Amino acid sequence: MANRRERFKRLYPRRLENAVWNIQSIGKLSARTNYIYENKEVDEILLTLILEIKAVMIKFGLDSTDMGPVFKTEEDTLIKKLDEIQRSVNENKRSLDEALLIFQEHVKPSKEIQKTNNYKDGKKDGYWESF
Numbered sequence: 711m712a713n714r715r716e717r718f719k720r721l722y723p724r725r726l727e728n729a730v731w732n733i734q735s736i737g738k739l740s741a742r743t744n745y746i747y748e749n750k751e752v753d754e755i756l757l758t759l760i761l762e763i764k765a766v767m768i769k770f771g772l773d774s775t776d777m778g779p780v781f782k783t784e785e786d787t788l789i790k791k792l793d794e795i796q797r798s799v800n801e802n803k804r805s806l807d808e809a810l811l812i813f814q815e816h817v818k819p820s821k822e823i824q825k826t827n828n829y830k831d832g833k834k835d836g837y838w839e840s841f
Contacts, residue, residue, distance in 0.1 A: 733759065 736755060739745055767773065 736759075739747070739755075740752075
């Protein structure tokens with residue numbers, strides 16, 4: 711009996727650490743600067759993770775109602791943090807949109823330089839065609 715307990719105590723920290731590392735690695739896929747993904751792919755990832763967590767809970771003899779009181783305060787804190795992050799993202803998006811509009815207003819195409827064809831016989835002006 712003690713041998714099984716010691717084996718559990720020895721194995722679970724490393725397996726938990728690996729699981730957390732892998733979940734964080736999946737989270738890094740959210741960087742839109744490095745990856746292109748669709749919302750349905752994100753939904754598939756999250757659904758798979760949630761289903762696997764629920765399967766583990768069932769194997770340990772727990773259901774979601776058993777974990778409710780334990781995680782309620784942590785869940786509330788996480789939801790508040792997520793709301794703050796969402797607000798921050800929305801504010802940053804608005805700021806970027808405003809900056810883009812200002813930039814577009816100041817960088818209008820210059821009408822001083824226009825392509826003109828000085829040949830009356832329809833030949834192309836080689837200088838401007840090189841751009």
